[in-house]
Amino acid sequence: MIDIFVCEDNYKQLNEIVSYINNYVLIENLDMELKLATSDPYRILNYLEKNDTEKSLYFLDIGLSSDIDGIELAKKIRKNDFDSKIVFITTHSEMVFLTFKYQIEALDYILKDFPDEIQGKVTRAIDLCNEQFQKKESKSEEYYQIKTGDQLKSVKISDILFFESSPVPHKVIVHLMNGQFEFYNTMKEIESENEKFFRCHKSYVVNVDNVESINRQTRKITMSDGEIIFSSVLGCRTLVKMKNNN
Amino acid sequence: MNAKIMLSEFRLKWVDLFMVFVNVPIVILLTNINQAVSILVSVFLNLFYLFLLTSNVKKSLVLEALIYVINLTADHLSDIILRLSHFNIPYIVSFIMIQALFMPILYLIVRNNKESEFENLVGISKLETSLSVLILIVFGILMTFTEILSGNKLDNLIYNLLILVMASLILLVIHFSRIKDLEKNFDLQKKELQIKNNNRYIHEMEKHYNELRKFRHDYQNTLLSLDEYIRTDDIQGLKKYYNAEIKPISSKMGQEKYKLEDISKVGNKELKSIFFNKLYSAQLEGINVSFESKNEIKNFHTDTLDLAVAMGIILDNAIEETKEQDHGVIQVGIIDVDTEIMIIVQNSVRDNELPVWKMKRAGFSTKGASRGMGLSNLTEIINRNKNLMLETMKVNNNFLQKITIEVGDIKDD
Known part of the structure; x- marks a missing residue:
């Protein structure tokens, strides 16, 4: 069961969105329920304090007639309920796309400027939410958690290629299938955090699963995305053994 | 060696092998035949080597001039020291020792310059290039003539060294004053650019402000006409007016200008x-x-x-x-x-x-x-x-x- 919450301070729009949600849930016979539709953000926060929610979907207006806005509300909800899906209802002029995406990791946003598209966007968000929760249940993917400043990032272990030490002390660069970023940690600590991580060189910890090939003469390791890193003599030998055992 | 330090290039490259295995033996061989010729050849070979290293004609010319001057100074110093002290060490040993002394000093100077990161911006001017070529030629001739005409006399050596040091000092002063000048110019240019950028920003803001004023004017008029429609209960007219006048404005608001x-x-x-x-x-x-x-x-x-x-x-x-x-x-x-x-x-x-x-x-x-x-x-x-x-x-x-x-x-x- 997925709980749905709506917070919108314009009653007309609130009712409109609520009716779209109820209709869609009813017609498609989805395992979802509208728990709370309100114009007061604190009612949602109060509800969350008193009740446990397992899976939830929030539709939040950005400009609320309260001392907090939709983004603040979303931040508070996230603290309480890490896996929740959040959809923002906004106007073009209030739109802060990157904030939605990278600070709140919002599922989607609905623009009020195009009244004809609201219904379609609401149903699409419900579908997307369902899909994502189902995907998460079916796959028991292993995640590695990285703390960068304020945020906790979950990275799939299978996406991690290797960690590289930065010239700046205690800073490590993690190389992923689709990018790279820096965070604070030590190579020693990282190696001990997962059995698939192996320190093959003073400045590299590789994810053994993503090692494509090892050249023992040149001591070069080719990763599954084609990037080449170096290994120590001993590291090379151990790595070959580890690969053979797999 | 000095060249490498100047370039702050410490990695070994295959051109270095060329230096060691081609340049050095040729120069040593020639020294036994004729010193003047050997110096000339070594200058050209070094130039070639520097060119391979930097792939920049101007840079290699300037560097070669500097190296040549340093080598000459070292050569003279070691000669003078040997004659004055009557030590019985071979000339080549003292020469290398003095060269080795120069190296850390050079390194420090280059590193300081690198930190300012200014050299890279300025590059090497035509004047500097031609000056270096002039130095190479003048000193080359001076040294060959004094050595050939009057042999390696102590007096000659000291005079030559003095001339060398004086010339170097003059060049250094010119160089630093030029750098200061350039730095001033650079700062000025940066400030000018900043002012230009700010002006562009202000101009853009003014444009927006004017648009806003126009918008406020339109908005007031719109409200007035809405008032009129409502007072006369003309709902049909209101609908028409809304679709024709208000909707387009609202979509215009989202345009990229803002x-x-x-x-x-x-x-x-x-x-x-x-x-x-x-x-x-x-x-x-x-x-x-x-x-x-x-x-x-x-x-x-x-x-x-x-x-x-x-x-x-x-x-x-x-x-x-x-x-x-x-x-x-x-x-x-x-x-x-x-x-x-x-x-x-x-x-x-x-x-x-x-x-x-x-x-x-x-x-x-x-x-x-x-x-x-x-x-x-x-x-x-x-x-x-x-x-x-x-x-x-x-x-x-x-x-x-x-x-x-x-x-x-x-x-x-």
């Missing part, structure tokens, strides 16, 4: 200027740009000049990539939370399968090496500032560069 207004929330001149100018020029190129910042940000908790340079590099890359797309998009956003400030630049990329590490690698680009240089500068800036962190990602045909500024640490102390 998408950069959040830049006013950036409370730092350098950054404001770089964001505005880069994004404004991108907009002129037909790229769909946007800038967002929810809060006003006054303190960036880091060296904002460095940050501005870093943002310049990131934005230049984003513009370069998107201007060749039909519907290029660049989105820039600043997100500040309690412990950090994130600056995000996201741009659309053409559909390609290139992994991020290849895109980041220095020199990778069809547009020449300058782009790769930018990225390595970016890495340098990130590493130089302790509380900066860089993230580079490719998600669904979007390229994302994010600089995170940690503010927690600094707030504490």
Whole structure:
């Protein structure tokens, strides 16, 4: 069961969105329920304090007639309920796309400027939410958690290629299938955090699963995305053994 | 050896082998035959070697002149010391010892210059090149003649050394005054550019302000006519009026002209200027740009000049990539939370399968090496500032560069 919450301070729009949600849930016979539709953000926060929610979907207006806005509300909800899906209802002029995406990791946003598209966007968000929760249940993917400043990032272990030490002390660069970023940690600590991580060189910890090939003469390791890193003599030998055992 | 230090190039290259195995034996062989010829040949061989190393004619000429002067000084000094002290060490040993003494001094000087990072900007002028060539020729002739005509007499040696030192000093003074001059010019140019940029910003703001004034005027008129429709209960007319007049205005509000207004929330001149100018020029190129910042940000908790340079590099890359797309998009956003400030630049990329590490690698680009240089500068800036962190990602045909500024640490102390 997925709980749905709506917070919108314009009653007309609130009712409109609520009716779209109820209709869609009813017609498609989805395992979802509208728990709370309100114009007061604190009612949602109060509800969350008193009740446990397992899976939830929030539709939040950005400009609320309260001392907090939709983004603040979303931040508070996230603290309480890490896996929740959040959809923002906004106007073009209030739109802060990157904030939605990278600070709140919002599922989607609905623009009020195009009244004809609201219904379609609401149903699409419900579908997307369902899909994502189902995907998460079916796959028991292993995640590695990285703390960068304020945020906790979950990275799939299978996406991690290797960690590289930065010239700046205690800073490590993690190389992923689709990018790279820096965070604070030590190579020693990282190696001990997962059995698939192996320190093959003073400045590299590789994810053994993503090692494509090892050249023992040149001591070069080719990763599954084609990037080449170096290994120590001993590291090379151990790595070959580890690969053979797999 | 000295040449290498000057270039701050410490890695061994195959051209060094050429130096050791071709130049040195030839010069030693020739020394036994005729000193003047050997010096001449060694100068040319060194020049060739330097050219291989730097692939820059001017640079190798200047460097060769410097090396030649240093060698001469060392040669004279060792000669004089030997004669005065009557030590019985071979000439070559003392020569190498003095050379070795010069090396650390040279290294220190070069390193200081490197730190100012000014040399790179200025480059080597024609004047300097021709001066170096002149020095090479004049001293070459002077040395050969004095050596050939009057032999290696002590007096001659001391006079020559004096001339050498004097000439070097004069050249040094000229050089430093020129650098100072250039630095002044450079500062002036930078200030001029800043003023020009600010003017552009003010001009743009004025344009917006005028539009706003017009809008307010229209808005008042609209309200008046609405009032009229409602007073006369003309609902049909109201509907018609709404669809014809009000709806178009509301859709016009979202147009890109207003998408950069959040830049006013950036409370730092350098950054404001770089964001505005880069994004404004991108907009002129037909790229769909946007800038967002929810809060006003006054303190960036880091060296904002460095940050501005870093943002310049990131934005230049984003513009370069998107201007060749039909519907290029660049989105820039600043997100500040309690412990950090994130600056995000996201741009659309053409559909390609290139992994991020290849895109980041220095020199990778069809547009020449300058782009790769930018990225390595970016890495340098990130590493130089302790509380900066860089993230580079490719998600669904979007390229994302994010600089995170940690503010927690600094707030504490």
